[in-house]
Amino acid sequence: MSVEPRPQDLITALGARLTPVRRLPPPWLRALGWLVVVAIIAVLLLRHYGAAAMLQRWAAAPDMAWSTIGAAITAICAAWAACVLAVPGRARAWAWLPVPPALLWIGASGWGCLRSWLAPVTGAVAGPPAVDCLTFIIGLSIPLSALLIWLLRRACPLRPVLTAILAGLASAAASAGLLAIFHPIDAAATDLLSHALAVGIVIAANAVMGGRLLSPR
Amino acid sequence: MSAGIAAVFYDVPFLPDCRAHVSAEPASASEQADQQRRAWMAAAQAGDRQAYERVLADSVALIRGVARRRGVPVDAQDDVVQETLITVHRARHTYDPSRSYDAWLAAIASRRAIDTLRSHGRRSSREVHDDYALDRHPDRDDASVESERAQRAQRLQAAIAELPPRQREAVRQLGLKEQSLAEAAADTGRNAGALKVNLHRALKALRERLHGEP
Numbered sequence: 001m002s003v004e005p006r007p008q009d010l011i012t013a014l015g016a017r018l019t020p021v022r023r024l025p026p027p028w029l030r031a032l033g034w035l036v037v038v039a040i041i042a043v044l045l046l047r048h049y050g051a052a053a054m055l056q057r058w059a060a061a062p063d064m065a066w067s068t069i070g071a072a073i074t075a076i077c078a079a080w081a082a083c084v085l086a087v088p089g090r091a092r093a094w095a096w097l098p099v100p101p102a103l104l105w106i107g108a109s110g111w112g113c114l115r116s117w118l119a120p121v122t123g124a125v126a127g128p129p130a131v132d133c134l135t136f137i138i139g140l141s142i143p144l145s146a147l148l149i150w151l152l153r154r155a156c157p158l159r160p161v162l163t164a165i166l167a168g169l170a171s172a173a174a175s176a177g178l179l180a181i182f183h184p185i186d187a188a189a190t191d192l193l194s195h196a197l198a199v200g201i202v203i204a205a206n207a208v209m210g211g212r213l214l215s216p217r
Numbered sequence: 218m219s220a221g222i223a224a225v226f227y228d229v230p231f232l233p234d235c236r237a238h239v240s241a242e243p244a245s246a247s248e249q250a251d252q253q254r255r256a257w258m259a260a261a262q263a264g265d266r267q268a269y270e271r272v273l274a275d276s277v278a279l280i281r282g283v284a285r286r287r288g289v290p291v292d293a294q295d296d297v298v299q300e301t302l303i304t305v306h307r308a309r310h311t312y313d314p315s316r317s318y319d320a321w322l323a324a325i326a327s328r329r330a331i332d333t334l335r336s337h338g339r340r341s342s343r344e345v346h347d348d349y350a351l352d353r354h355p356d357r358d359d360a361s362v363e364s365e366r367a368q369r370a371q372r373l374q375a376a377i378a379e380l381p382p383r384q385r386e387a388v389r390q391l392g393l394k395e396q397s398l399a400e401a402a403a404d405t406g407r408n409a410g411a412l413k414v415n416l417h418r419a420l421k422a423l424r425e426r427l428h429g430e431p
Binding site: 010011012026089090156158 | 261262263264266269270273274277295298299302303304306307308309310311312313316317320321322323324325328399400403
């Protein structure tokens with residue numbers, strides 16, 4: 001290989017290739033674009049299943065409502081943090097943004113599990129088996145993750161794996177939140193475990209595959 | 218916003234002055250320079266070549282500073298400069314002119330410095346010791362060696378022609394045309410890392426074909 005050229009030669013070469021560019025929209029706007037898609041899915045599910053049954057379950061077991069609210073806020077914060085971290089120069093501390101709502105989500109789910117163990121009568125009816133929850137969360141997370149990764153690739157993530165993990169968390173939390181619309185089962189331990197497993201699989205898959213897709217080309 | 222709070226939102230471990238634009242203190246020389254670079258980069262995003270070349274030229278010293286603080290050896294700092302400039306070119310649409318240019322640049326330079334350190338670490342573990350390489354090097358004036366070299370060159374050309382297109386491109390740009398990674402990346406529009414990977418795969422394939430080595 002030859003001796004490296006002087007930076008000035010490269011600067012001239014890059015200047016010759018300069019074309020006007022459309023500036024990347026701000027992170028909140030890109031995150032909002034993704035959240036609009038999630039909101040459309042939520043509206044479709046609510047139109048199909050109705051809100052009454054969900055509200056009845058929440059009235060009988062408020063911890064389920066808190067768990068859903070926690071999952072929704074986690075999805076919003078994780079998507080926003082992923083979009084912020086995809087832009088060079090933003091602090092790694094943004095990755096902590098979804099942690100408090102995630103704690104609310106996990107804490108409320110755990111509390112619901114404990115309550116159902118101590119006092120099983122909550123008015124909730126038996127629903128689909130836990131494996132269906134796992135399928136739903138993973139199945140919906142795939143297109144949601146793909147969409148978010150596609151949005152993030154427009155930026156320049158310097159920490160591709162961390163950004164992909166946040167994308168996975170956002171997708172899994174959104175899917176878990178949407179599941180609550182039609183998921184009549186109470187917070188049993190098996191149910192909670194299947195949710196945790198699904199979220200873990202989605203985050204791990206994003207870390208591996210999304211991290212590669214977001215790596216510098 | 219205080220500098221402490223601002224530090225949470227900006228990733229500038231090696232360029233603390235970059236976030237000073239958010240404080241209420243009087244602008245220092247470095248802040249003014251950052252303001253100027255911000256304006257140049259904003260103009261560059263709109264296609265102003267002169268502003269672009271100015272901001273890139275102004276960035277070289279900042280990149281070297283980041284590389285030095287990251288512990289990149291002097292002889293490898295040019296690699297960091299070139300990789301960073303190429304990344305700046307590819308990612309220029311991600312720059313937001315309402316924010317510090319220096320912080321944006323420092324984050325890219327810092328990442329490229331880490332990449333360079335890793336790549337040099339891997340390369341040094343694979344390189345042959347100089348003395349051994351000199352002992353094995355044939356005599357330049359040996360006629361039989363010259364003839365054998367011509368035959369080897371023909372076999373090599375044939376083997377290169379059979380490589381997959383991207384590997385062939387990497388060998389031609391980096392090996393035959395003797396371009397640097399930065400020049401080859403600028404010419405082909407491919408990432409320097411991808412070129413390195415393709416060159417590595419091509420060399421492996423050529424070794425297998427010519428010497429039967431895995």
